[in-house]
Amino acid sequence: MSDALSLNSCCNARGELPVDLGRQSILDQVEALSAVETVPLADALGRVLAEDIRSPINVPGHDNSAMDGFAIRFSDLSENASSSLALAGEALAGHPYAGTLPGGSAIRIMTGAMMPDGADTVVMQEIVTCDEQQVQIPAGIKAGQNRRRAGEDIARDSIALTRNTLVQAAEMGLLASLGVGQVQVKRRLKVAVLSTGDEVCAPGSAVDTGQIYDSNRFSLQGLLAPLGVEVIDLGIIADDPALLAEAFASAARSADMIITSGGVSVGEADYVKQTLERIGQIHFWKMAMKPGRPLAFGRIENAVFFGLPGNPVAVMVTFLQFALPAIRKMQGLDNWQPLTLPARAAERLRKRAGRTEFQRGIFNRDDAGQLLVASSGTQGSGVLSSMSRANCLIILPSDQEDVDQGDVVDIQPLLF
Structure with a gap:
């Protein structure tokens, strides 16, 4: 001490x-x-990871389509003209096309569906014309477009989340997508x-x-x-x-x-x-x-x-x-610092030099997208009503005096 x-x-x-x-x-x-303690994934929300999480799988687990369209072999397309390919079947999410894509053919494919063997490119459905037998592909398609590679998001055995990470909604979903059923967290x-x-x-x-x-x-x-x-x-x-x-x-x-x-x-x-x-x-x-x-x-x-x-x-x-x-x-969190943002004062704020002041404020955006902040009311330290109305604290440094309308100040959003 x-x-x-x-x-x-x-x-x-x-x-x-x-x-x-x-x-x-x-x-x-x-x-x-x-x-540390080990908890089921369902109980991990709001906890802090006590270990690195290595992915046991590739995410995605296989090459798949990024959109609804047609899976093709790029080499089957004409270089400078549209191409007509035979419609050979379809691939749905969870129901892949069985077999290898025949030459000169296309497979109707849905978003997230596994890429058929032999296919390397997906053409979005909005730019093709087709009937029950043929698909007309316009010129200008790029090789490999709209194809997600296996492990493109997270590769097998790579670190998906580092220790000291706070488990929030996105982390819960990510852990679930890896098949992780329980995690080690800080007490x-x-x-x-x-x-x-x-x-x-x-x-x-x-x-x-x-x-x-x-x-x-x-x-x-x-x-x-x-x-x-x-x-x-x-x-x-x-x-x-x-x-x-x-x-x-x-x-x-x-x-x-x-x-x-x-x-x-x-x-x-x-x-x-x-x-x-x-x-x-x-x-x-x-x-x-x-x-x-x-x-x-x-x-x-x-x-x-x-x-x-x-x-x-x-x-x-x-x-x-x-x-x-x-x-x-x-x-155990590494990044504990509160969020602060610059905003323009929408009104004059009274301040005497000598102390850092945390005034209660209300911030919003104007029509141009600029953050503006104004006082939420009486600033007495016993006035909870102005704290209830506030959505931020206006941070005025010790040497700051009165703030004029239009001056830039720092605000700390209240996230509770």
Whole structure:
């Protein structure tokens, strides 16, 4: 943790750490899980491959037609004139033509059907004329056209998918096309989520004066759900030192990562900070960002700990900028960086230099195809309604001041 402490020299005059340095420090202190397990293909969605997948077959498994048409032998065509070939039969997907293509003949063939022996070219049906006995082929046909070669997509014994690949819909289909019935994947990351505070109560219950409903835990579960992790919901823990210590210790025994919100700001009257300092190795940072200035990061036993700020929007923004990259690295993914795109501001955006701001925005394309972005509404860190309306974060660097209409900014699409 001494490396994290040395970051103090990189803080600004207010003692705030730049976002990029904070993120990199976190990534330097987490490691990918090493445990693997074998799962059926049907259970592999959202998992990370623990091994290279070598193809046991050629894909496609045989030469086949790329479209509906007529399979021919190119040498049977006249060089500069149309050619008349005898219609010798047909080949359907799953029902190949039996035998070898006779000289001077053509076979009607459907997309995906196996190329007949002796045929090397497919002529699309739209450019020929034919009856039940003859096919008239125009001049200008190229040898080998519209023919897919065996192994053209994936050759037998080649690496079809590399280890540390996230298995999504396309990978599921690809694995199935290879006949792979089970795969080795990284163990699921276990993430414990809890809320703290006597003022927090569960949705669906009555609130007393001064109490609030627990929204942060549900936002965090929504952010975690698409990531292929196992979420451990520990509920709400009251402001009691013994209860907090037991909850954090229990979470550390069952989870790889613990995420909580609130209790990490200077001056907050609760027991979270003192409990964390007593049972774990925790650093409390002030990040040069808005929203989301306070952040706690460290370990309790073997579990990585994130203490996010208490404001609802700040929770979501800090999760995306710090916890999400750590989760992706711990899962073993090589490419965890979030997608960012350039867009033109559709309106003036207010900004003071000094902190990186993540403003909630709505982006779309204009009639010319240019990406435009505008604010989704009030930018207060407790205003979840503008986060609900947003489909992106507008990333404004620390030294950026007001953005004029038409200026180019970076946006981070919200993919949840």
